[in-house]
Amino acid sequence: MSKIKCQCGHENPFGTVLCERCGRPQTEEAKASQLVDMRYEGSARRSQTYNRSIVDRIWNFFSSVKIGISIIIAVLVTSAIGTAFPQKLYVPATTEVELAAYYERLYWLFGTAYYKLGFHDMYNSWWFITLIGMLGISIIIASVDRVIPLYKSLKRQRTKRHPSFMKKQRIYGEGPTEKPDVSLGKAEEKLKKLRYNVKTEDGALLAEKNRFSRWGPYVNHTGLIIFFIGILLRGIPGFYVDETMWLLEGDTKAVPGATGYYLESKKFTMETYTKDEAGEVFGEALDRVGMIAKNYQTDVALYKDKEGALPGSGDQEFVKDYSIIVNDPLNFDGFNVFQMDYRQDEDLKSMTFQLMEKSTEKSLGEFTVNLVDPEQNYEIAEGASVVLSDYYPDFDGMENGEPKSKSSIPNNPAFIFKMITPEKPKGEMSFVAIQQTLETEENAYKVKFVSAEMRDKSGFVVRKDKTLYILLLGGIIFMIGVIQGSYWNHRRIWIQKGLDNELLIAGHTNKNWFSLKKELDKVQDFADLPAYEDRQDKESNLEIKEGEQS
Amino acid sequence: MGLAALSSNLLLVSFIAYLVATLFFGGAVKGAKSEATYQNNRWGKIAIIITIIGFISHIGYFITRWIASGHAPVSNMFEFTTAFGMMLVGSFILLFYLYRTPSLGLFALPIAIIIIAYASMFPREITPLIPALKSYWLTVHVITAALGESILAISAVAGLIFLLKNIDLTKKSKQRFWIEAVIFTLILVVGFVLSSTTFKLIGYEAEFTYIDKNEKPAKIEYNYPPLFGMHQYKAITPEVMTPWAEMPAIINAKTLTTFVWAVTTGILLYLILRLIFRRPIATLFQPFAKKANSQLMDEIGYRAVMIGFPVFTLGALIFAMIWAHEAWSRFWGWDPKEVWALITWLFYAAFLHLRLSRGWDGEKSAWLAVIGFIIIMFNLIAVNLIIAGLHSYA
Ligand code: HEM
Numbered sequence: 001m002s003k004i005k006c007q008c009g010h011e012n013p014f015g016t017v018l019c020e021r022c023g024r025p026q027t028e029e030a031k032a033s034q035l036v037d038m039r040y041e042g043s044a045r046r047s048q049t050y051n052r053s054i055v056d057r058i059w060n061f062f063s064s065v066k067i068g069i070s071i072i073i074a075v076l077v078t079s080a081i082g083t084a085f086p087q088k089l090y091v092p093a094t095t096e097v098e099l100a101a102y103y104e105r106l107y108w109l110f111g112t113a114y115y116k117l118g119f120h121d122m123y124n125s126w127w128f129i130t131l132i133g134m135l136g137i138s139i140i141i142a143s144v145d146r147v148i149p150l151y152k153s154l155k156r157q158r159t160k161r162h163p164s165f166m167k168k169q170r171i172y173g174e175g176p177t178e179k180p181d182v183s184l185g186k187a188e189e190k191l192k193k194l195r196y197n198v199k200t201e202d203g204a205l206l207a208e209k210n211r212f213s214r215w216g217p218y219v220n221h222t223g224l225i226i227f228f229i230g231i232l233l234r235g236i237p238g239f240y241v242d243e244t245m246w247l248l249e250g251d252t253k254a255v256p257g258a259t260g261y262y263l264e265s266k267k268f269t270m271e272t273y274t275k276d277e278a279g280e281v282f283g284e285a286l287d288r289v290g291m292i293a294k295n296y297q298t299d300v301a302l303y304k305d306k307e308g309a310l311p312g313s314g315d316q317e318f319v320k321d322y323s324i325i326v327n328d329p330l331n332f333d334g335f336n337v338f339q340m341d342y343r344q345d346e347d348l349k350s351m352t353f354q355l356m357e358k359s360t361e362k363s364l365g366e367f368t369v370n371l372v373d374p375e376q377n378y379e380i381a382e383g384a385s386v387v388l389s390d391y392y393p394d395f396d397g398m399e400n401g402e403p404k405s406k407s408s409i410p411n412n413p414a415f416i417f418k419m420i421t422p423e424k425p426k427g428e429m430s431f432v433a434i435q436q437t438l439e440t441e442e443n444a445y446k447v448k449f450v451s452a453e454m455r456d457k458s459g460f461v462v463r464k465d466k467t468l469y470i471l472l473l474g475g476i477i478f479m480i481g482v483i484q485g486s487y488w489n490h491r492r493i494w495i496q497k498g499l500d501n502e503l504l505i506a507g508h509t510n511k512n513w514f515s516l517k518k519e520l521d522k523v524q525d526f527a528d529l530p531a532y533e534d535r536q537d538k539e540s541n542l543e544i545k546e547g548e549q550s
Numbered sequence: 551m552g553l554a555a556l557s558s559n560l561l562l563v564s565f566i567a568y569l570v571a572t573l574f575f576g577g578a579v580k581g582a583k584s585e586a587t588y589q590n591n592r593w594g595k596i597a598i599i600i601t602i603i604g605f606i607s608h609i610g611y612f613i614t615r616w617i618a619s620g621h622a623p624v625s626n627m628f629e630f631t632t633a634f635g636m637m638l639v640g641s642f643i644l645l646f647y648l649y650r651t652p653s654l655g656l657f658a659l660p661i662a663i664i665i666i667a668y669a670s671m672f673p674r675e676i677t678p679l680i681p682a683l684k685s686y687w688l689t690v691h692v693i694t695a696a697l698g699e700s701i702l703a704i705s706a707v708a709g710l711i712f713l714l715k716n717i718d719l720t721k722k723s724k725q726r727f728w729i730e731a732v733i734f735t736l737i738l739v740v741g742f743v744l745s746s747t748t749f750k751l752i753g754y755e756a757e758f759t760y761i762d763k764n765e766k767p768a769k770i771e772y773n774y775p776p777l778f779g780m781h782q783y784k785a786i787t788p789e790v791m792t793p794w795a796e797m798p799a800i801i802n803a804k805t806l807t808t809f810v811w812a813v814t815t816g817i818l819l820y821l822i823l824r825l826i827f828r829r830p831i832a833t834l835f836q837p838f839a840k841k842a843n844s845q846l847m848d849e850i851g852y853r854a855v856m857i858g859f860p861v862f863t864l865g866a867l868i869f870a871m872i873w874a875h876e877a878w879s880r881f882w883g884w885d886p887k888e889v890w891a892l893i894t895w896l897f898y899a900a901f902l903h904l905r906l907s908r909g910w911d912g913e914k915s916a917w918l919a920v921i922g923f924i925i926i927m928f929n930l931i932a933v934n935l936i937i938a939g940l941h942s943y944a
Contacts, residue, residue, distance in 0.1 A: 039907070065907035069900050076896040083886040106763070106800045123884045242880075273678045282619075284675035293680050326681035327877050338879035461879040471881070475868045482863060486856040511856065511906075514649065514849045537845035 008162070013149075015049030018042025020156040023165025035535060036168040038508055041157070043149035062138045063145040071135050078131065082122035085114050136228045139221045147218045154211060160204035161494055163504060169494075171507035171520070173532025180497050186527035187495055194519050196493070204496035214510065216485020223478030230470035241335070241464035248347055249455040250372045252303070257462050258335050260305040262316060268342060268456035271295040296339055297325045298458040302332060324460070334464050341459025348410045349455035353432075354448045355380050355419060364421070366450060371410035383422040386447065390416040395433050403431065419445045491516050495529065505532050554676060557614040560607045561632065565666055567604025568639065571597045572659040578652035579841055594652040598643070601655065605643060608636040619676040622689040626677055630696065631669030631930070637700035638662045641854070645704055649850055653842035658707045664739050671746040687873035694865025695891070699926050701858030702898065706923030708851040709916035714839035715847070716913060719832055725913075730830045732920060734820055737831070741816025746808070749774050756790040758783045763799045770804055774811050778803035848911055851919045859898050866891040890929040897925055 003011045004026055006019040017030050018041060025031045025042075036042060047063040050056045061067055085107055093099045103111030103120060118125050166172060177183050184205055188198050196207035234240040243256035245263075252264040271294040273286060286292060302319040322330045330337040348371050355364045367378035367386060371393065378386045392405035395414035403414055414433035420426075424444060431438040432447050491509040493516075498504050505524075509516040517534060524532070574597030581593055612633060615623040623629040642658040710732065717725045756772045760780030770780060772790075779793030780803045797803040823831055870891065871881035882888065901918045904910040910918070 065903055069903050069908070072896050072900045072903070076893050076900070079889050079893055079896075082884065083889045087884055089884065106798075282676055282678045285673075285677040292678055294678065296681050327685040329876070329879065336879065340879065463879045468875070468881070471871075475871075479860065479864060479868065482860040486860050512849065512853060514846065514853075534845070537843075 010156075013044040015044030016042065017044075018165065019162075020153045021158040023157075023161040025164060025168070030168075031164075033168065035170055036165070038169075040146055040150050041153040043153040045145050045149050047145045059141060059145070062134075062141040065142065068135075068138045068142055071131060071138055075128075075131050075135060078122060078128055081119055085111060085120065087123070088121045091120070132228070136225060139224055143218050143221045147215075150214065154214070157206075159199045159201035159206040160496060161206075161506075163496075163498065166494055166496070166504050166506040169506035169508055170535050171513070171516070171532055172505070172535065173530045174498060174502055174504045175530030176501045177503050177528055177530060178501070180501055180503050183503060183527045183529055184495060184497070187523050187529060190523045190526045191493065194522065196491075205494070207493040207495075208491070210488040210490050213485055213488035214490045216481050216483075216488075218481070219484060220478045220481025223474045223476070223481055225474075226477060227471055227474030230467040230474055233467045233470065234465075239466045241462065243462040244340070245460045245462055246343075246457050247298075247300075247460060248372075248457050249349060250370075255335070255337070255462055257464065258333070261319075261332070261335075262303040263337070263460075264301045264303065265458055266299040266301060266321075268344075268458045269295065269297045269299075270342060270344065270456075295325060296342060297323055298339055298460075299323050300330065300337075302330065324458075329463075334466065336463045338461045338463065339458065340461045343457040343459070345454040345456070347455045347457060348413065349453045351413065351452045352450040353386075354450050355384060355386060355421075356446055356448050358444060358446055363448075364445075369415070371413055372455075383420075383425070385420050387418040387420065387427070388415060389418050389429070392433075403433075415447075417447050419443070419447065421445055489515075491519070493520060493523070503530055505529055507532070553614050553618040557611050557618060558674075560611040560614065561666075564604040564608035564611065564636075565663065567600050567607060568659045568663050568666075571600040571604060572656065572663070574600060575652045575655040575659065576838065579656055579838060591652065594650075594655075597652065597655060598646060601639065601646075601659065602643060605636070605639050608639065612636060615676070619678075621679050621684075622693065623676075624689070624692040624696065625679060625683055626672065628669050628672040628674050630692065631672070632666055633693070634696045634700055634930070635662045635665040635669060637697050638665065638703055641697075641701040641704045641858075642707075644701075644857075645850060645854060648853070649846060651842065651846060651850070653711055653839065653847075654704070654707060654850065656838050657711055658704060661703075661707060661736075664736065664743075667743045668739055671743060671750075682877050685873055685876060687869060687876055691865055691869035691873045694861060694869055696865070698858050698860075698862025698865050699894075699930075701854055701861060703923050703926060705851045705854035705858065705919040708847045708854065709919030711839045711842050712844055712847040712851065712916040713913065713920070714832065714836050715842055716844060716916075717832075719830055719836055726830065726832070728917075729832045733832050733835065734816075735924075737820045737823070738813060738816035741814075741819050742808075742812035744819070745774070745811045745815040749811075755787065757786040759786060760784070761799065765799075772804055772807060774807050776803070777807045777810055780804065844912070848915060851915060852905060852911070855898060855901060855919070855922075859902065862898070863895060867895060887929065890925075894922070894925050894929060897922055 002014060004014060004016055005011050006022065006024055006026065008019060008022040008024065010019055010021040012020055012026065016026050018025055018036060020041075020043065023042075025033075025036065030036055030042065045063075047060045050059075085103065088099065091099060091102050093102050099120065100112070100115050103115040105111075107114065114120055122128055180203075184200075184203070188200065188205060188207075191198050191205075191207040194209075196209045198205060198207045200206075241257035245253065245256050247253055247263060247265040249265050249268055252262050255261040255263050272291045273282065273294045299321070300323075301321050303316040304319050306315045306317050319332065324330045324337060324339045326339050329339070350368050350370045352366055352368045354366050356362065357364070364384045365380040367380060369375075369378075369388065374388055374391055376388055378388070380386060390403075392403050392414040393408050393410040393412075394406040395412045396404055396406040398404070403416075405414075412434060414431065417430050417432060418427040419430060421428075421444075428443040428445060429440055430443060430447055432449070434449075437446065489509050489512045492507065494504075494506045496504050505520075507516055507520055513534065513536075520532065523529065574593050578591045578594035578597055581591060612623060615629070624633050638658065639662050642655060642662070646654060713725070713729050717723070717729055719726050719729075750773065754773055754775065756776055757769065758772070758776070758780055759767060759769050761782040762768045769786075775791050776793045778801075779796045781797060781799040783793065783796060783803075785792075793803070793807075797806065820831070827834060870888065874883065874888075875881040901915070901922060904918065905915055
């Protein structure tokens with residue numbers, strides 16, 4: 001494509017609207033218009049210039065802000081629909097049938113439709129993910145399409161502009177002054193005080209500040225893209241672990257997802273606020289709502305396989321003790337273990353028994369069997385003890401006259417005790433299970449159930465997320481970009497000599513015109529410049545005119 | 551006087567100060583000929599001083615309550631909404647000093663007043679924190695998010711002034727309909743405050759048992775005559791009215807009852823006003839907007855979004871993700887409250903792009919600002935009360 005040569009002699013890339021150097025309009029349209037479109041300095045953007053190949057078409061599609069906004073709105077609307085009813089994640093159902101039934105039971109026809117359309121899993125649906133992908137592509141292409149030409153034309157701009165450029169600015173004024181050179185000099189002085197960068201050339205002046213704010217949108221878009229990349233990386237194994245784990249008090253289990261690590265739960269605690277401790281300020285609230293939870297905590301110990309030991313060989317070393325509470329996970333080796341859930345009083349922890357003489361119902365004493373890790377011998381009194389000769393944690397009836405255990409979890413514990421008493425120093429055998437006692441021969445003593453203690457269960461989530469730092473980086477860059485683009489704005493003021501004693505002034509800012517005008521007013525007062533007008537603010541212009549008449 | 555009581559009194563002081571300041575802003579606007587002349591009007595100066603006194607007292611409320619409860623007072627509906635009202639006034643003061651336009655105060659303060667009144671309808675006692683809320687990040691997140699939202703809300707105030715000034719209310723039009731709808735919504739909020747206060751003064755109470763969504767028995771107390779009953783309800787309080795209808799388990803009939811009472815009161819109030827004045831209620835407010843400069847209001851609307859958007863992003867998304875990661879092990883969970891924060895954010899992103907790249911300024915931009923405020927309020931009120939998720943302040 002051929003270059004466009006401006007009257008000033010500068011060669012502009014094909015598609016340029018305003019000459020990069022002097023600002024003369026290059027297209028018929030720009031020449032005819034009242035105000036020029038200054039958004040990208042009238043530079044040649046790929047998307048506005050080429051429209052031939054399929055690549056051009058795709059490029060143009062994604063670089064359009066109209067398309068970009070449509071994608072944003074589409075994401076917005078789909079997200080909103082996803083909040084109408086609970087998402088799959090929050091529904092207490094495990095199978096598809098249960099899910100369907102849940103939506104139908106609670107939301108009738110709407111629920112069924114919602115489920116059938118796949119809205120119940122909106123944020124993992126292919127169309128939602130496609131939309132996010134399109135958003136990312138659009139951000140990249142739209143930014144590249146604009147940032148390069150914008151950068152070039154801001155770098156190439158000349159101080160002295162053609163009057164036709166000045167006249168087409170939103171803020172413009174012209175008029176005679178007594179001493180144009182003095183005014184220009186004073187204007188320069190004042191503008192420098194207002195912290196503008198001032199350049200002069202041949203009776204013309206360009207004052208500019210905060211050009212860096214123009215890069216804000218591109219910086220923030222970069223941040224967004226980094227964020228998206230972070231999310232994409234989660235698909236790669238090793239970057240992301242997300243597991244759940246239930247752990248009973250007293251148990252030790254391998255940590256899912258973290259090979260070689262083991263977690264032991266020492267104790268689970270749940271506390272509620274009591275009126276005394278909470279103090280009187282909370283009294284009213286506790287009266288109204290009743291119980292309010294105060295703390296969920298699991299005291300744990302972490303172990304890991306010794307260096308060189310085979311996994312699961314039991315050759316472990318202690319790493320650390322920790323109290324995991326809500327908002328304070330256990331950290332190790334890039335993993336986090338969060339306190340997420342609990343169950344109380346569902347699982348047996350230990351049982352307490354009495355050794356009793358049958359005829360007199362006289363107790364010799366009590367003993368407690370730990371159901372997870374039982375001891376063998378229990379001393380009860382002088383000469384009286386109980387030996388646990390066999391233990392069936394999950395008793396499941398007899399097989400060939402032998403008791404059998406379904407699992408090692410103490411769901412239905414059964415015991416064979418050997419009772420040693422001064423009268424029967426050889427010991428008597430007794431089989432004890434819940435609700436039944438069997439004896440091979442008539443015994444003088446029995447073991448009687450007294451009470452059971454329950455264990456609590458803690459629900460943990462095990463997380464490892466190497467992408468967090470990438471996400472955080474994206475977030476920080478995004479913030480830098482938005483702040484850069486929002487809290488500063490790019491302002492330019494042109495002043496130059498016209499014919500005779502005339503001065504022309506023009507101003508442009510990408511936003512916040514009010515502040516630009518305030519600064520311009522200060523310069524105008526100080527340097528005796530001609531009046532200017534804001535061609536978009538009809539009302540104040542009217543007020544000023546009315547003021548002049550009265 | 552205990553700290554908690556002191557705190558309540560300070561809130562009352564600021565409420566009254568805002569009322570008085572509104573009158574002075576009104577005087578400033580009335581006494582001036584145009585935008586250009588009222589910038590340094592004496593009434594306006596007094597008004598902003600009273601506003602600042604009210605604001606300081608409001609901060610006093612916030613700090614004393616913080617000390618009394620031991621945690622930042624943003625942990626339930628009353629506290630959060632009151633804090634939001636406080637930040638709204640703070641944001642107004644900031645923008646007032648940037649642009650010095652009393653019109654903004656004349657509209658921003660009444661909105662803050664309505665918000666504080668709305669907040670006071672919720673249980674006001676100090677509640678201890680449940681474990682998930684005990685986090686430094688939560689405090690930072692909620693305060694920053696509310697601050698961002700309040701600055702964004704100022705843009706809606708400027709937008710509203712722009713619209714009232716520029717829409718021709720003498721002729722029937724789509725714009726006239728919608729601006730009236732906005733005013734109507736504000737009247738509904740007043741209706742809620744009125745009905746709730748009335749039954750509170752009477753001391754109405756009715757207790758019921760019912761079966762909840764998870765098919766467990768539960769108990770609930772109504773503060774309004776129960777128009778709708780909970781799922782399989784049974785009255786505990788003797789001689790209360792029998793609800794008209796029983797609701798299925800997913801609908802909170804108590805909320806629905808409150809809602810219907812509020813809306814009915816609001817509609818009645820609106821109809822009475824219409825009967826008295828015999829013209830759209832928006833026309834009553836129009837004279838107060840007449841002197842504002844359109845270009846300036848447009849600029850304030852945009853500037854407020856420019857200032858508020860980064861703050862909102864930081865508070866409602868970034869800090870929220872950090873906290874969610876600490877408390878729930880995942881930085882994002884598609885919980886309704888989160889999604890609505892995202893929606894708000896996307897909406898304002900669209901707003902900025904429409905303005906910057908498609909030249910949507912003036913009236914279009916003003917409408918967008920008003921819609922943005924509606925989304926924020928939806929997230930604050932409806933999502934909390936209706937689509938209860940993890941965040942909901944029960
Ligand atoms: C959620 C996604 C997005 C966010 C948060 C975002 C954020 C922003 C922000 C804050 C600005 C500055 C606006 C202003 O200063 O008024 C901006 C500018 C811009 N954005 Fe985006 N953007 C997003 C998506 C997109 C998309 C999809 C496109 C694609 C068309 C796009 C294209 C642009 C363009 C062309 C500008 C103007 C740049 C300039 O004039 O220098 N953005 N964006």
